[in-house]
Amino acid sequence: MKDEITRDDRVANLKGMGCSRKRVEDARFTQGKGNYVDDIKLDGMLFGDFVRSPYAHARIKNIDISAAMEVPGVLAVLTAKDLEPLGLHWMPTLAGDKQMVLADGKVLFQGQEVAFVVAEDRYAAADGIEAVEVDYEELPVIVDPFEALKSDVVLREDTVQDGKPVDGAHGPRKHHNHIFTWEAGDKEPTEEVIANAEVVAEETMYYHRTHPCPLETCGCVASMDKVNGKLTLWGTFQAPHAIRTVVSLISGIEEHNIRVISPDIGGGFGNKVGAYPGYVCSVVASIVTGKPVKWIEDRMDNLMTTAFARDYWMTGKISATKEGKITGLHCHVTADHGGFDACADPTKFPAGFMNICTGSYDIPTAFLEVDGVYTNKAPGGVSYRCSFRVTEAVYFIERMIEVLAIKLDMDAAELRRINFIKKEQFPYKAALGWEYDSGDYHTAWDKALKTVDYDGLRAEQAQRVEDFKAGKTRSLMGIGLSFFTEIVGAGPVKNCDILGLGMFDSCEIRIHPTGSAIARLGTISQGQGHATTFAQILASEIGLPADSITIEEGDTDTAPYGLGTYGSRSTPVAGAATAMAGRKIRAKAQMIAAYLLEVHDDDVEFDVDRFVVKGAPERFKTMKEIAFAAYNQAIPGIEPGLEAVSYYDPPNMTYPFGAYVCVMDIDVDTGVTDIRRFYALDDCGTRINPMIIEGQVHGGLTEALAVALGQEIAYDDMGNVKTGTLMDFFLPTAWEVPNYETDYTVTPSPHHPIGAKGVGESPHVGGVPCFSNAVQDAFRAFGNTHTNMPHDHWRIWKTANALGLHD
Ligand code: MCN
Numbered sequence: 001m002k003d004e005i006t007r008d009d010r011v012a013n014l015k016g017m018g019c020s021r022k023r024v025e026d027a028r029f030t031q032g033k034g035n036y037v038d039d040i041k042l043d044g045m046l047f048g049d050f051v052r053s054p055y056a057h058a059r060i061k062n063i064d065i066s067a068a069m070e071v072p073g074v075l076a077v078l079t080a081k082d083l084e085p086l087g088l089h090w091m092p093t094l095a096g097d098k099q100m101v102l103a104d105g106k107v108l109f110q111g112q113e114v115a116f117v118v119a120e121d122r123y124a125a126a127d128g129i130e131a132v133e134v135d136y137e138e139l140p141v142i143v144d145p146f147e148a149l150k151s152d153v154v155l156r157e158d159t160v161q162d163g164k165p166v167d168g169a170h171g172p173r174k175h176h177n178h179i180f181t182w183e184a185g186d187k188e189p190t191e192e193v194i195a196n197a198e199v200v201a202e203e204t205m206y207y208h209r210t211h212p213c214p215l216e217t218c219g220c221v222a223s224m225d226k227v228n229g230k231l232t233l234w235g236t237f238q239a240p241h242a243i244r245t246v247v248s249l250i251s252g253i254e255e256h257n258i259r260v261i262s263p264d265i266g267g268g269f270g271n272k273v274g275a276y277p278g279y280v281c282s283v284v285a286s287i288v289t290g291k292p293v294k295w296i297e298d299r300m301d302n303l304m305t306t307a308f309a310r311d312y313w314m315t316g317k318i319s320a321t322k323e324g325k326i327t328g329l330h331c332h333v334t335a336d337h338g339g340f341d342a343c344a345d346p347t348k349f350p351a352g353f354m355n356i357c358t359g360s361y362d363i364p365t366a367f368l369e370v371d372g373v374y375t376n377k378a379p380g381g382v383s384y385r386c387s388f389r390v391t392e393a394v395y396f397i398e399r400m401i402e403v404l405a406i407k408l409d410m411d412a413a414e415l416r417r418i419n420f421i422k423k424e425q426f427p428y429k430a431a432l433g434w435e436y437d438s439g440d441y442h443t444a445w446d447k448a449l450k451t452v453d454y455d456g457l458r459a460e461q462a463q464r465v466e467d468f469k470a471g472k473t474r475s476l477m478g479i480g481l482s483f484f485t486e487i488v489g490a491g492p493v494k495n496c497d498i499l500g501l502g503m504f505d506s507c508e509i510r511i512h513p514t515g516s517a518i519a520r521l522g523t524i525s526q527g528q529g530h531a532t533t534f535a536q537i538l539a540s541e542i543g544l545p546a547d548s549i550t551i552e553e554g555d556t557d558t559a560p561y562g563l564g565t566y567g568s569r570s571t572p573v574a575g576a577a578t579a580m581a582g583r584k585i586r587a588k589a590q591m592i593a594a595y596l597l598e599v600h601d602d603d604v605e606f607d608v609d610r611f612v613v614k615g616a617p618e619r620f621k622t623m624k625e626i627a628f629a630a631y632n633q634a635i636p637g638i639e640p641g642l643e644a645v646s647y648y649d650p651p652n653m654t655y656p657f658g659a660y661v662c663v664m665d666i667d668v669d670t671g672v673t674d675i676r677r678f679y680a681l682d683d684c685g686t687r688i689n690p691m692i693i694e695g696q697v698h699g700g701l702t703e704a705l706a707v708a709l710g711q712e713i714a715y716d717d718m719g720n721v722k723t724g725t726l727m728d729f730f731l732p733t734a735w736e737v738p739n740y741e742t743d744y745t746v747t748p749s750p751h752h753p754i755g756a757k758g759v760g761e762s763p764h765v766g767g768v769p770c771f772s773n774a775v776q777d778a779f780r781a782f783g784n785t786h787t788n789m790p791h792d793h794w795r796i797w798k799t800a801n802a803l804g805l806h807d
């Protein structure tokens with residue numbers, strides 16, 4: 001019977017890397033059996049909720065909680081005064097700033113947390129909130145970062161001493177509302193190249209403020225067990241270990257007495273990386289009341305107060321020869337960070353990885369300068385499939401390329417092609433400091449353009465313009481192009497840390513005697529399917545079926561220390577740790593196999609799911625047999641058991657890339673867009689699960705469509721959030737979403753143990769400029785160079801109107 005099973009069968013049985021294994025998570029999710037934070041119900045559990053500021057900038061003269069304390073079911077109302085003796089009225093942010101937990105004398109944005117009402121249930125808490133009387137004195141509101149840098153109004157009193165701005169966490173301030181200046185590249189040489197260039201294109205663009213808006217909002221349950229001194233904190237945390245360390249540092253509770261658990265998470269998208277006042281208040285309330293306390297945001301709380309995305313004003317100058325060879329790039333950013341600098345970036349990168357803004361192009365000289373600014377808006381800035389501001393960087397360069405193409409009167413696809421970094425230039429050291437690990441841009445670009453019949457599309461577009469001018473149609477056609485290079489997998493510990501914690505990641509594997517296993521990781525899935533894909537990496541590495549491997553994440557009492565899931569770092573870092581831990585298992589298994597087969601260690605070799613005696617394939621021990629032997633035999637010189645742990649510090653980041661094309665029709669009279677085609681080629685190196693990659697691409701592109709075509713967190717001059725509900729905040733549905741065509745090339749990462757690069761954020765990073773470029777390209781023949789996103793129907797109508805197309 002044995003010889004009927006072929007080697008291919010054995011490979012297939014593992015469901016290892018490269019297999020579109022169905023998601024093991026979905027049985028739970030599709031049957032409503034997920035276990036989200038709000039599903040957690042503990043005996044005697046209370047509910048906490050916030051009194052939030054209706055004003056964007058106001059002094060707090062008095063808070064009267066007496067009426068609230070009379071509301072049935074209300075047990076406590078916390079204000080900054082209660083937290084101050086504990087030193088918890090402010091908390092550190094991930095960006096080196098500090099943030100009010102509860103309003104300390106003033107508020108800085110609409111929706112800011114003013115008081116925390118703890119009650120027997122959510123309804124009593126809501127009644128209590130109504131009864132808290134806050135006496136506000138309105139202050140002048142600043143929502144424009146340029147105005148903030150000129151204004152006498154001091155937003156943050158802690159930025160000024162003796163009438164002068166004091167240094168911030170990232171160096172000197174230019175003004176009391178200025179947070180930092182961050183530079184990369186060579187200023188003078190870049191300015192000189194641009195001043196002497198044959199052609200220079202300039203543009204200022206606004207990448208508007210938006211929000212990831214995950215289906216599940218942020219929340220937590222804090223439970224302080226006073227008998228044994230243990231605090232358990234369940235929450236929507238993308239980085240549970242980091243949260244544990246932060247809670248320990250700010251509360252003084254020893255770290256071994258804190259257990260942080262991220263249960264199922266209903267989408268994170270960077271919204272759940274940082275620490276929020278709700279976490280601190282829930283912990284304090286649990287300590288005060290001796291009962292578990294739950295806090296769950298509602299949708300408005302989530303949209304108005306938790307980590308927003310973008311809000312970058314970017315001014316660029318790009319220089320080139322007459323033939324289109326780019327010679328220099330200059331970029332200045334005014335970054336609106338809101339009332340506190342709470343960007344979730346690695347410490348040394350206050351503007352994230354914005355210095356990847358030379359993109360996929362061989363640009364010899366470049367300079368970037370970013371100014372961070374306080375305004376009366378909610379804090380955040382680094383979220384929403386952004387890879388630490390790579391979204392902004394790629395949007396910037398992909399718009400600058402289009403603007404330069406217009407200036408040169410050149411085809412934008414060709415302009416890209418002649419400037420791409422060439423395959424033989426990798427590893428490529430970019431002008432702004434990064435070393436790109438691998439790439440083959442020309443192959444990807446040619447494949448994309450050929451698949452969509454680019455020349456045919458351009459001919460059709462030219463005909464459309466003629467027909468429009470002749471009055472035969474009122475519809476224009478846009479061809480959106482984008483080529484992006486991502487940078488994901490933070491680490492290296494030497495460059496990247498969060499609050500001093502080096503950005504490595506980890507995996508611990510235990511093989512059970514019967515040949516199944518559990519692997520625990522320091523990452524946490526929020527929908528990415530880690531339980532499916534990490535098991536596939538291991539299946540290929542250790543030769544046990546993925547179906548026999550449990551993946552567990554998100555419990556700091558059991559998982560090895562890890563830095564969490566964001567910046568598409570799970571595959572580049574934890575995926576590498578998983579492979580390396582698997583290889584340790586394999587190394588020990590090899591010794592066991594050699595002992596059992598009575599040969600020297602070097603005389604056996606690994607083959608799919610077994611060790612085979614070299615030259616004698618009929619003599620082998622399967623991994624299942626070896627697992628059992630590890631527990632049932634005394635093997636001389638080898639400890640019993642089969643376990644391994646790996647902490648992986650990546651030598652470099654990974655640089656996935658992609659080529660996207662969008663074909664769009666636009667009704668000039670209504671501004672309505674119709675996406676006829678969207679082609680996305682992604683190269684994320686070795687592909688672990690093609691189906692999951694495709695799902696990531698579909699999701700990221702849909703969020704890109706949202707951001708490019710309508711989604712926005714907008715404020716009025718008073719600092720009121722105009723888009724705080726899903727009535728006003730655009731979330732695309734199946735109705736707006738086109739049929740995406742996905743494709744790929746495979747350029748492995750040379751330094752990653754399995755050659756894999758991240759992919760989770762790529763489609764968003766590449767998708768936003770592609771949708772935006774399609775809209776802008778439709779109007780190129782009529783003199784458009786640049787219009788700002790979001791390109792909703794009204795704004796597109798206005799563009800058409802301004803170009804005289806309604807005359
Ligand atoms: N993958 C693969 N082969 C590769 C690369 C990745 O099969 N070469 C698979 C991985 O095994 C994993 C998934 O693709 O199952 C995403 O992997 P990776 O690119 O490493 O990204 P992370 O797992 O670190 O996820 C984070 C990333 C980020 S930062 C945001 S934001 C985002 C994104 O993932 N948030 C998401 N995708 C999301 N998808 C869902 N459903 N929900 C979110 O909140």
Ligand code: CUM
Nearest residue numbers: 270385386566567
């Ligand atoms: Cu920038 S959003 Mo993701 O890194 O969680």
